[in-house]
Amino acid sequence: RDAVVCRGVGKTWSAGTDRAHVALRDVDLDVAPGEFIVLLGPSGCGKSTLLYLIAGLEDTSDGEIWAFGDRVATPSPDRSLIFQETSLFPWLTVWQNVSFGLSIRGEPAAARKEAARQALQRVGLVEAMDKRPDELSGGMRQRVAVARALAMRPKVLLMDEPFAALDVQTRAKMQDFLLDVWRDSEASVLFVTHHIDEAVALADRVVIFTARPGRIKTIVPIDMPRP
Numbered sequence: 001r002d003a004v005v006c007r008g009v010g011k012t013w014s015a016g017t018d019r020a021h022v023a024l025r026d027v028d029l030d031v032a033p034g035e036f037i038v039l040l041g042p043s044g045c046g047k048s049t050l051l052y053l054i055a056g057l058e059d060t061s062d063g064e065i066w067a068f069g070d071r072v073a074t075p076s077p078d079r080s081l082i083f084q085e086t087s088l089f090p091w092l093t094v095w096q097n098v099s100f101g102l103s104i105r106g107e108p109a110a111a112r113k114e115a116a117r118q119a120l121q122r123v124g125l126v127e128a129m130d131k132r133p134d135e136l137s138g139g140m141r142q143r144v145a146v147a148r149a150l151a152m153r154p155k156v157l158l159m160d161e162p163f164a165a166l167d168v169q170t171r172a173k174m175q176d177f178l179l180d181v182w183r184d185s186e187a188s189v190l191f192v193t194h195h196i197d198e199a200v201a202l203a204d205r206v207v208i209f210t211a212r213p214g215r216i217k218t219i220v221p222i223d224m225p226r227p
């Protein structure tokens with residue numbers, strides 16, 4: 001069974017009095033469990049929109065999205081979205097930030113702290129548990145954001161240029177770190193970037209969005225063996 005299935009997915013944004021804007025048209029995409037897919041393409045071609053739709057934060061205008069056999073209609077902890085600068089709560093400690101989603105789920109405090117510790121262990125930040133976000137570097141904050149997502153044990157990680165704000169060296173370290181975390185998480189990843197080197201470093205499969213006249217988008221999958 002596929003992790004995510006998109007069939008004929010289209011999205012038309014209608015913002016205020018502006019003309020309707022077609023962001024995605026007729027997208028078919030199948031994501032296998034544990035697969036790492038990178039979405040590449042020029043800016044404005046609808047990559048973020050697709051992640052939003054899969055996250056269940058927006059409704060499709062056309063077509064259907066399925067996750068593990070269920071029609072996607074609303075957000076779920078199974079599908080976790082991480083942005084370029086995912087905001088942590090500045091007044092909470094690192095472990096409180098990581099366990100925040102679990103408190104929404106109603107888990108007791110002791111269980112939340114333990115889950116936060118385990119997630120922070122996986123991103124190598126247990127020592128920073130009691131620090132506040134402003135005491136951390138940008139790369140460390142993104143690792144906390146990844147830990148927060150992992151604590152929810154998502155089946156699909158949706159990552160929208162998560163390392164774009166980082167310098168080249170930190171980005172390379174974050175890529176290695178993400179691959180390590182991903183290998184033992186069994187989650188599928190959909191990762192948006194506009195760096196081809198990042199796509200090559202990370203992907204099982206690269207999906208390229210190409211902008212066409214008339215704003216019709218074509219998706220071309222390219223299979224690449226992992227070195």
Ligand code: ADP
Pocket residue numbers: 013014015021022023041042043044045046047048049050
């Ligand atoms: P990408 O992630 O590939 O840069 P986006 O998905 O962010 O592309 O945007 C695709 C198109 O949809 C863009 O033209 C953008 O302006 C438009 N768009 C994105 N989000 C919204 C929104 N919330 N309301 C209206 N238009 C939007």
Ligand code: ADP
Pocket residue numbers: 001002005006007064066067068069070
């Ligand atoms: P099961 O009976 O095992 O739940 P389904 O027929 O519901 O099987 O679904 C089989 C697979 O096909 C699932 O992975 C589901 O996501 C996908 N799927 C089911 N219906 C549709 C549909 N209308 N369009 C696209 N994918 C679908």
